[in-house]
Amino acid sequence: MTEKDRHVVLEIKDIAVDYKTDHGTVHAVRGVTYKVHADEMLAIVGESGCGKSQSSYATMGLIQAPGEVVRGEILFHEDESSAPFNLLSVDKNSPEMRSIRGGKLSMIFQEPMTALSPVHKIGKQIDEALKIHTDLDKAGRFKRACEMLTLVGIPDAEKRYHQYSFEFSGGMRQRIMIAIALCCNPKLLIADEPTTGLDVTIQAQILDLIQDLKKKFNMGVIFITHDLAVVAQNADRVAVMYLGRIVEEADKVTLFDEPQHPYTQALLRSVIGSPLASDGKLKTIEGSVPGPYDVVEGCAFHPRCEHCMHGLCDKKMPDFEQVNDKTKAACHLFTEEGKHHKESQA
């Protein structure tokens, strides 16, 4: 199936998230656009503080004051025939949003220990989601919860249903999180660093499980991570973020083999084991990510970019557009203006 035939589950159009604090306004997301298809894993990668989680928090209606979604549209297509529903058109605590969140849209968080309630039995926590989003009776819900626990690889489900989260190991807790997230057959799953903090063998088990379930339920997955190795192993498409914007988006193989944006290139060179990385001394990106209150004119990456064109990159923000038939990128090396600028300099 080509990309066009596949059903688009979620469409995010130019959203921006601001946090207004006493020290000034932090532009956490500064215009992000992407689509997620059914049975597709879109990985969003970036360093800490680049706003990779924020766009999906906006999708789930989890941005809390002082944060605010200041512009953009988030269109959710429940199935192919239904009209798209703009999640930002309703209040985040409205009944419409509450009926979707946790049911059709689900999320797994990084810390399974803090995301699970320590004072409720894990069965009850799965039951809660089913109670809100399905019309099953008590016995039906119990059956469904046990099915989900078995599905995510927790043996002896009927006994484990009555245990508390502290009686499970880290990997098992993450499985429970996945069971809660998937018990209502969501169309879209947002996984925010679901395997950070888990061991490699457990990580591999969890990633395998997410891959299986993605196919089984034909759901779109947004996978937020900073680990490029996990991306190379699991994702279908990859979006690289830097300071609140997507700088490059392509399918996985293209992104790793032919990175276009200077940031992506530099990032891949600094990852040990990637084909672009050198042996011995690693190439690193000069400088550091600007602080949240710093204002960077033009392209956010220009102070650290080796291809920076003075007079253009530090003045005007490049548009995020198709640069060849496979890749979308936001860089003046590919824009008309950039080409003109280069010629005029030469």
Added chain:
Amino acid sequence: MKPLLNVENLSVWFPKKVSFFGKPLTWIKAVNGVTFQLKAGETLGLVGESGSGKSTTGYAIMRALNPREGKIEFCPDGDTVYDLASMDQKELRPIRKHFQLIFQDPFSSLNPRMTVRDLIAEPLKVSGQGTHKEHTERVKELMAEVGLNPAFLNRYPHAFSGGQRQRIVIARALTLNPKLIICDEAVSALDVSVQAQILNLLMELKEKHNLAYIFIGHDLEVVRHIADRVAVMYAGRLVEDGSAEDVLTHSLHPYTQSLLATAPRPDPHFVYENKPLSGEVPNPAALPSGCVFHPRCPVAKDCCSEKVPQHTQLDGKSVRCLMHEEDSKHNWDESFSLAETIQDD
């Protein structure tokens, strides 16, 4: 030349259940019979899943924990040998300057109420060397060495990013010119591009000062990059030990092989052959009998649950697996020949 560090049969046990009179009844065997050597200027990568006892081993070597048994022979100048395991804390004080520790999280390992100057000069102050002015000079020198601007001398840790804080931690570890630095997951909490910077710094410093590192980590690619030798731990035991290249490319132990087979690589063309290991690291209070890895081992035989494997020297590596032991090797040979005969029929 004597090795810098010679660890023999090191065990660390924690009491789990204590009787009414304070006598331990049951034990958690966190580290069991760990043996390895480390030369000056060498990097040993210690890898394993969480709960495998790799940090506990590091802390026991530093005597931040008391080992239950074993020898830790430390030879900082190539001549005098100290057995760290049998010394008491008072005797240890003058030797402590030779080994330092770098922790994982640079946000919690720096006191937020101390300036960078005080943080880096603290080891000097504690060991009673030099004057205040000399300390400041040394701090400036160290800050320049780890890539920090010496003008930031009087700033507090909160003004620095994660990578810069880790540089402060490294500077503090270098203050007393140690011979051995134990890096406990020193780069795990950092972003990839920063991680590369810190790894480069650690490797530069190693060259410059002929430092030995015990690099504790779970990221095999990072360990492969920095380590000369690698020791793999599982449930408190060393299962394989050898040169980094050898262990991480031609591993002999099924556990190392499964770890390598499942570790994700930043290369979309890499083909993963094996299914991930099922199950989890066993509870150290109730370890399985025989080989501790047998419940998860993809090639385990009946004998694995009965006999404890010993260190076997093979191809320059030391490996603890019955599959490679002379007396029990035949258990695997048989199954292979059986498979062959079935094919022949």
